[in-house]
Amino acid sequence: MKVLVPVKRVIDYNVRPRVKADGSGVDLANVKMSMNPFDEIAVEEAIRLKEKGAASDIVAVSIGPAKAQETLRTALAMGADRAILVQTDDELEPLAIAKILRAVADEEQPGLVLMGKQAIDDDSNQTGQMLAALWGRPQGTFASKVELEGDSVSVTREVDGGLETVSLKLPAVVTTDLRLNEPRYASLPNIMKAKSKPLAAKTPADYGVDTAPRLKIIKVSEPPVRQAGVKVGSVDELVSKLKALGVA
Amino acid sequence: MNVLVLIEHEGGKVKDASLATIAAAGQLGSVHTLVAGEGDEARQTAEATARISGVDKVLLASDAAYAHMLAENVADLIVPLMADYDALLCNATSNGKNVAPRVAALLDVMQVSDIIAIEGERTFKRPIYAGNAIATVEASDAKLVITVRGTAFAKAAAEGGSASIEAVSGPGDAALSSFVSCETQASERPELTSAKVIVSGGRALKDAATFEELIVPLADKLGAAVGASRAAVDAGYVPNDYQVGQTGKIVAPEVYIAIGISGAIQHLAGMKDSKTIVAINKDEDAPIFQVADIGLVGDLFQIVPELTSKL
Numbered sequence: 001m002k003v004l005v006p007v008k009r010v011i012d013y014n015v016r017p018r019v020k021a022d023g024s025g026v027d028l029a030n031v032k033m034s035m036n037p038f039d040e041i042a043v044e045e046a047i048r049l050k051e052k053g054a055a056s057d058i059v060a061v062s063i064g065p066a067k068a069q070e071t072l073r074t075a076l077a078m079g080a081d082r083a084i085l086v087q088t089d090d091e092l093e094p095l096a097i098a099k100i101l102r103a104v105a106d107e108e109q110p111g112l113v114l115m116g117k118q119a120i121d122d123d124s125n126q127t128g129q130m131l132a133a134l135w136g137r138p139q140g141t142f143a144s145k146v147e148l149e150g151d152s153v154s155v156t157r158e159v160d161g162g163l164e165t166v167s168l169k170l171p172a173v174v175t176t177d178l179r180l181n182e183p184r185y186a187s188l189p190n191i192m193k194a195k196s197k198p199l200a201a202k203t204p205a206d207y208g209v210d211t212a213p214r215l216k217i218i219k220v221s222e223p224p225v226r227q228a229g230v231k232v233g234s235v236d237e238l239v240s241k242l243k244a245l246g247v248a
Numbered sequence: 249m250n251v252l253v254l255i256e257h258e259g260g261k262v263k264d265a266s267l268a269t270i271a272a273a274g275q276l277g278s279v280h281t282l283v284a285g286e287g288d289e290a291r292q293t294a295e296a297t298a299r300i301s302g303v304d305k306v307l308l309a310s311d312a313a314y315a316h317m318l319a320e321n322v323a324d325l326i327v328p329l330m331a332d333y334d335a336l337l338c339n340a341t342s343n344g345k346n347v348a349p350r351v352a353a354l355l356d357v358m359q360v361s362d363i364i365a366i367e368g369e370r371t372f373k374r375p376i377y378a379g380n381a382i383a384t385v386e387a388s389d390a391k392l393v394i395t396v397r398g399t400a401f402a403k404a405a406a407e408g409g410s411a412s413i414e415a416v417s418g419p420g421d422a423a424l425s426s427f428v429s430c431e432t433q434a435s436e437r438p439e440l441t442s443a444k445v446i447v448s449g450g451r452a453l454k455d456a457a458t459f460e461e462l463i464v465p466l467a468d469k470l471g472a473a474v475g476a477s478r479a480a481v482d483a484g485y486v487p488n489d490y491q492v493g494q495t496g497k498i499v500a501p502e503v504y505i506a507i508g509i510s511g512a513i514q515h516l517a518g519m520k521d522s523k524t525i526v527a528i529n530k531d532e533d534a535p536i537f538q539v540a541d542i543g544l545v546g547d548l549f550q551i552v553p554e555l556t557s558k559l
Binding site: 026098117121123124129130164216223229239 | 345347348350351382389423429482488540542554
């Protein structure tokens, strides 16, 4: 079974984002970029399925600027077999991404799509669900456990009340949550090997997808800043502060 | 504008997050609600929804296919209903986040996720980059699909309305997915997302037993909900649904007490709209103190039992 893993190049999760002074967005110039952490978990899960013999072929796909190649090379170094870069310098919205992924899925015919539940830049949490809808397939979102069972997949989901398990008919889309696995680091030999793995270059036009934005960004601003308050010196002082707040 | 709100419910009761979403919908126009579920539970929920202030009509879809809110079935129910509505509003909860984008894609609409303010009929504010930036966006699609951050809107009153209830039906089971089981912990505590006080613990609590020993009695004393940082959940001290943060629950209680939590930006994203933040940490340079209103530097293993006994 082929597994398709969409990955996104985003600001590194350790970097504190800065809003541009002109309010047009977040400043990404000279900022460390990495693979979206949830996508890394998706790549890892695909590799584990392959190691168990459940997956045969792992295809990583990224939609973004030329530099998203680095993100794809990371996926290849971790263990993906080949990659597709759908190159565009525009910032595409989840709906447009989902349409491109659907076209890729039509071409590649994967048995499973594994992808991050959200990207840590725009925090939309939409693309997987949208892909599943457009592709007419079931979705297992926020997965903390994925088990293939013949022609279906059992997905344990992290939901507000705890954990929920659903069974999905394959092919399906599964989006990963934090506790699905701990992604491996690519070894140096694998990083070297990844350089010669196939990486196909495409554009959104190759898939006939209209990527015009539907949301207009009016402005991006700083959130209200919280001022640090006071430090108290003892538990007694803390107790009296809490009492003053009416909680004790 | 005609707005449809997808109601989230459990045991015949409407979840608090839906009250906030109804209030947000009221800012846009006339509010109809959809209760999807099965049997008595769905009927009771519909009756409770009809009494919510500001609700003009309740659509009730009762079918075994909707008992567990499977996104595939619920989306197929909502899409044809949207012929009569200009906007769909769902909670930005695990449930709403699961269903809404599926509907949006089928309607060819770009969803606006996790809104925190309504600036105009088509203009909304939403946090991006873990709340480190706030984007103001204007939607151009003919219809709107929106998820609403419950803590950002006042809740509609649970009583005072007298809406009519109308039965609707959809295609039923899409036969793509099925519910297997759920593990939820019944708790007497308030829900994290609607609690007035939250006591939250981090990795410094050492292990599950220590977390239970120190955090729970303090929460009991304060009638508080219990939360945790990602590190504490990853380390297995508490279940996943305790997690507060960018990808966990977003909370905004009156008082948030962070114990042994350093304050990674991903955690701050989930709690920095709390009215008062109290931090207890042994590292005086921990980032949590940059947002805390009241800080106490010291050893939590001494401070927390002392605090619990003195309250």
